[in-house]
Amino acid sequence: MGESLLPGSFMTEQRPSTSSAGRALLLGGGAWLALACAGAAHAQTSLASIPQVPAVPAPPSDGLGDDGYYLESDLLIRDDQAQKMTARGSVEARYQGRTLRADEVVYDTKTGTVVANGHVQLINTDGTAEFADHLEVDEDMKAGFARNFSARLGQNVKVAAATAVRRNANIQELNSAIYTPCEVCAEKPTPTWSVQADRIVQDKKRQLIYYKNAVIRVWGAPLLYMPLFWHPDPQAKRSSGFLAPKITPYSKSRGLSYEQPYLYLISPSSDVVITPQINTKVNPFLNVNYRKRFYSGMLEARGGVTYDKDFDIHGDRFGKATSRSYILANGKFDIDEKWKWGFSAERASDALIFDRYKITDVYQQRGLFTSDDHRLVSQLYATRQAQRSWFSVSAVSVQGLRVVGTSESGTANAFENSGAFPLIGPLIETRWEPDSPVLGGRLRLQGTGVMLNRSESQYGEAPYYLGAYKGQDGVDSSRASVKADWRTSTIVGNGLKVSPFAQARADAYSIKTYLTAAAAALGDDDKQTYTRSLGVAGVDFSLPLYKALSNGGSVVLEPLAQVAAGSESSRVPVVVARDGTKTYLYNEDSATLEFDETNLFQANKSPGFDLYEGGQRLNVGGRATYALPDGRGGSILVGRSFRTKFDPLLPVRTGLQSKSSDWIVSATVTPIRGVTAFARTRLDSDTQEIQRIETGIDAYTQRGWATIRYLKDELDANGNQQENFEARGELKLTKKWALTAFGQRDMVADVWRRRDLGVAYTDDCIRIDVIYQQEDRYASTATGIRLQPDRTISFRLTLATLGDTGYSSSK
Helix, strand or coil, X not given: CCCCCCCCCEECCCCCCCCCCCHHHHHXXXXXXHHHHHHHCCCCCCHHHCCCXXXXXXXXXXXXXXXXXXXXXXEEEEECCCCEXXXXXXXXXXXXXXXXXXXXXXXXXXXXCEEEXXXXXXXXXXXXXXXXXXXXXXXXXXXXXXXXXXXXXXXXXXXXXEEEEECCCCEEEEEEEEEECCCCCCCCCCCCEEEEEEEEEEECCCCEEEEEEEEEEECCEEEEEEEEEEEECCCCCCCCEECCCXXXXXXXXXXXXXXXXXXXXXXXXXXXXEEEEEECCCCCEEEEEEEEEECCEEEEEEEEEEEEEEECCCCCEEEXXXXXXXXXXXXXXXXXXXXXXXXXXXXXXXXXXXXXXXXXXXXXXXXXXXXXXXXXXXXXXXXEECCCEXXXXXXXXXXXXXXXXXXXXXXXXXXXXXXXXXXXXXXXEEEECCCCCECCEXXXXXXXXXXXXXXXXXXXXXXXXXXXXXXXXXXXXXXEEEEEEEECCEEECCCEEEEEEEXXXXXXXXXXXXXXXXXXXXXXXXXXEEEEXXXXXXXXXEXXXXXXXXXXXXXXXXXXXXXXXXXXXXXXXXXXCCCCCCEEEECCCCCCCCXXXXXCCCCCCCCCCCCECCCCEEEEEEEEEEECCCCCEEEEEEEEEEECCCCCCCCHHHCCCCCECCEEEEXXXXXXXXXEEEEEEEECCCCCCEEEEEEEEEEEECCEEEEEEEEEECCCCCCCCEEEEEEEEEEXXXXXXXXXXXXXEECCCCEEEEXXXXXXXXXXXXXXXXXXXXXXXXXXXXXXXXXXXXXXXXXXXXXXXXXXXXXXXXX
């Protein structure tokens, strides 16, 4: 047979007429690997012909190493005159963990080309496999050809083509190709969904994938045809190109809407996505998203602009045409290991711009302070955090976009007056704890300072959105506070935990331009100052009692108590009349005070600084917990607060004014695995009637899931009654079909705010949702003004490995 044509170590398995050829065949396999992977992410034809038995890579313990080669076949023929080597019959070649199998492999020693015929298989080290009837690869692996190509790749992806061609190192193509991640077999030859194309071309230099005459099919039926399109190569880390479009076939206000994002790479660390939205009823809208990464942080800026008139839900335009735009930008940067700074810039020229043009991901946290629904928060901040200290300085501005009523004529929406929101800044917060204990306990020192400035008043006898005080100055104030907090704990006797604590605080206020009807008539807008010193000391007690049960569970009973005494409750008085007889109790940051289990055992239950809970009081309660090894169990907490005298400075609605406070009850129970219920309530101290309750159930089973929430508040922070019900869930009717539902009811206004009912189909590679949604909106509970209901039918198609594309119609 002669000597081996290529150098390198090799092993042979002895069979009749068997010899070793080594590297030439294996190089051919490596070249085909590059060819197959080029099309692997994109297409497939003759899917059912792909072998269903998963290929197994050669074991790493075969002893070949990185440079060893292995070849075996039933017959090996060496033709020195034709300068060819031919292996026939169950040919198998291995190299670096890859395996090439075929009925026949021919190596041309003169040109270096390799030809494999009959049941060709290439099995890669990761277990993926490519198949063909015929393949050819040149010596330099720059060009190759395969016929009846198919592949089984990761994530259950199958791809096939009539022919696969590698024209050079940069251009590879599949012809008459089809791609799917769905199950395909002889019993199920048609996949749930697939993409067919006459030609798929991969341009590695440009990092783009081109499609010609592509058709997306669902259950064999054509869904979408595209004569020509292209997108970035999925194998490329980053590449310019078109992204998946978003189509809204019908919207009552905008008509047919088409959004086509285009990604442009500016540099290795920055890019921009340009997304024009084309509408048939209204003018186009352009969205731009710029992103930039620095060695020390990141910057993102989203914006949009159009030039159009106002339009209503029917798409009828009115008023004067003008430019309308928005910006949503944020940045975060590291100065060093401890110092950081950042910002967010959120503004809109039109309060309804996000709703009208269906712009998503708007109300998100982009800095230190969270955003709220239909409110934009702009902020600038710097922070320093060390192991035992914290410092921050920030400034915050808020723009309100909520509809709060209608104009005096009743013909247009009235929105929040953003001038009534304060400009917060600077806001300084600092905290420090010494390394060593002080008097045997932990000492924490805190300091804060803030300035609030309003361009317009938020007060008035008439609703501010009707303009009663529009254009008049609001309340401006400044506050500085310092606080010391000391606490320690020790165990006494058989488990009694005793935790003494002490707090001291000093505040200084400067308030000006307070406006009421009486003050405006008298012209009282002078600056006023106020200082106060506050303090409290007390002890927390707890005695957990534990008992193990014979069934492996346990019961824990824990009596709880807190004794606290200190300065009296305090609110900042502001004089609003020249004779000094009329005062207003200033309260900017503590208006949302709620009395519940989270602050039952806090010495000062107020969430802010302006209101301070003081006096002598006793907070008592008890907690019981029952737990089983399988996760079932429950817990309940009952408690209330007692004080030595009536406290008129605490809000009536909290139930804290009386000597004996309202009852606080909080319970959680898991009666069976997967089902958890909770209830948090406050009961009137005298009648035990419910003043506030939050309750709900979360259930998860193999057949689906459900979440139910109910809230009732006799008097909320805005002085209104609340009663809301919300439910959502999914029920699996079969393995693939499910019902989805969502409902949100305002029981005070006696209206369903939103109702959704949907049908979902899900299998291994597709999810289809059809949802009917009706939204009944009110301007506010106080006004009772009802806006026009919005009804929508949405269709959402989610394809495995291709992301999701939403289609919706509104009416």
